[in-house]
Amino acid sequence: MSGRLQHKVAIVTGSGSGIGLESSLLFASEGANVVLADVNLPSAQKGADLIKDRYPTVKGIAVKCDVGKEEDVKAVVDLAVREFGRLDVMFNNAGIMHPEDDNALNTEDRIWDLTMRINVKGVWWGSKYAVLAMRQNPTDEAKGLHVGGSIINTASFVAVVGSATPQIAYTASKGAVLTMSRELAMVHAREGIRVNSLCPGPLKTPLLMDFLNTDEKKQRRLVHLPMGRFGEAIEQAKAALFLASDESSYVTGTDFMVDGGLTNAYVTSI
Ligand code: NAD
Secondary structure: OOOOOHHHHHHEEOOOHHHHHHHHHHHHHHEEEEEEEEHHHHHHHHHHHHHHHOOOOOEEEEEEEOOHHHHHHHHHHHHHHHHHHOOOOOOOEEOOOOOOOOOOOOOOOOHHHHHHHHHHHHHHHHHHHHHHHHOOOOHHHHEEEOOOOOOOOOOOOOOOOOOOOOOOHHHHHHHHHHHHHHHHHHHHHOOOOEEEEEEOOOOHHHHHHHHOOHHHHHHHHHHHOOOOEEEEEHHHHHHHHHOHOOOOOOOOEEEEEEOOOOHOOOOOOO
């Protein structure tokens, strides 16, 4: 164990699958105690069980949490502090892309509101309760622990470039995550709390692959990807680890793109 998060405590939302699951395992492998929060408790529990098997020196606790409910988000932060005495890393990663999300004309209010509640309010509440907890973090110089912490909010490449395949509520929600994270970073910078948004490109996780269920749909996206492939969840987890650890101690307010070059490229198929 190389210990890049040794003695630290992390919460990961959406920890039952994809980016959240890979990040929970990676954080634990680097020495963090992890609270795995997901609306789907059995999937989060599987992650906690893997941590128990693979990394017995740390603890993974699974908890049912719908990030679209403020009381659930507060309860998760309270649990982390009660159980481990501090909170160093808050990874607000849970998000949805609803199958009925469409263009401006066809998207119904209820889809818009649900998407905003989970993707935007969930990140706001996660950040709010993380700030309150991180302010109280005890300092222990010998263990490299200090007041403050790292908040990582999962946005998306679509927050920067928009999407030609319509998903207006999702795209708007991720733009909100991006700008909210920049403001949080500025407001809390002098408290030792860093806030960055992680902006994944299109990934091979259930969120996107359930949606791109034909070869034609996949090809429509692949043509825009400079590397000619979708990303992997573990590639996002490694970026999240950097943002979570003190290696990124002078990094705050960034739109941390992990998109295979997508947002900086004009690409055509060869
Ligand atoms: P995923 O579908 O593999 O996993 C998402 C997890 O979030 C699931 O375990 C699910 O149960 C959980 N979840 C859903 N709603 C929740 C809620 N209300 N409260 C708590 N947990 C909830 O997805 P992923 O690809 O790992 O996506 C993670 C994040 O990355 C999301 O915010 C997503 O928008 C973002 N993202 C994904 C892609 C992509 O291509 N997959 C691209 C850019 C951004």
